[in-house]
Amino acid sequence: MKTLRTSLLLAAMLGLVTAGASAGDGKGTYDKACAVCHAAGVANAPKLGDQAAWKDRIAKGKETLYTSALKGLNAMPPKGGNMSLSDADVEAAVDYIVSKSQ
Numbered sequence: 001m002k003t004l005r006t007s008l009l010l011a012a013m014l015g016l017v018t019a020g021a022s023a024g025d026g027k028g029t030y031d032k033a034c035a036v037c038h039a040a041g042v043a044n045a046p047k048l049g050d051q052a053a054w055k056d057r058i059a060k061g062k063e064t065l066y067t068s069a070l071k072g073l074n075a076m077p078p079k080g081g082n083m084s085l086s087d088a089d090v091e092a093a094v095d096y097i098v099s100k101s102q
């Protein structure tokens with residue numbers, strides 16, 4: 001009985017850890033909300049991994065990129081059009097894109 005209770009407690013703790021990891025999961029958010037444009041370059045979106053396309057944007061600084069992603073920029077909709085995303089999710093997705101594109 002004690003073992004069962006311990007494993008239930010462990011399972012609950014693991015559940016918490018997993019839930020915590022989903023906030024700010026840059027790749028997950030990118031795949032869900034950003035890849036639709038940034039994978040293929042829809043509407044001239046700078047493509048993930050295209051260093052030439054990202055160089056000048058990265059040079060503007062992370063804060064500027066966060067603001068563009070959160071508030072939108074021309075054909076780029078605020079939060080990629082997914083307003084249910086938290087600011088932290090969007091910023092993590094920017095970090096993910098930048099890490100793959102420089």
Ligand code: HEC
Nearest residue numbers: 033034037043045057065068069074075076079080093094
């Ligand atoms: C509907 C298509 C679309 C979606 C979805 C989209 N983007 Fe974009 N994104 C664009 C386009 C187009 C640009 C280029 C805007 C420009 O420079 O005129 C852009 C530019 C950017 C830039 C560069 C901004 C700058 O200041 O140079 C960042 C960062 C960015 N997107 C992040 C994201 C993130 C993060 C997501 C997902 C949460 C996302 N985008 C989803 C179309 C999209």
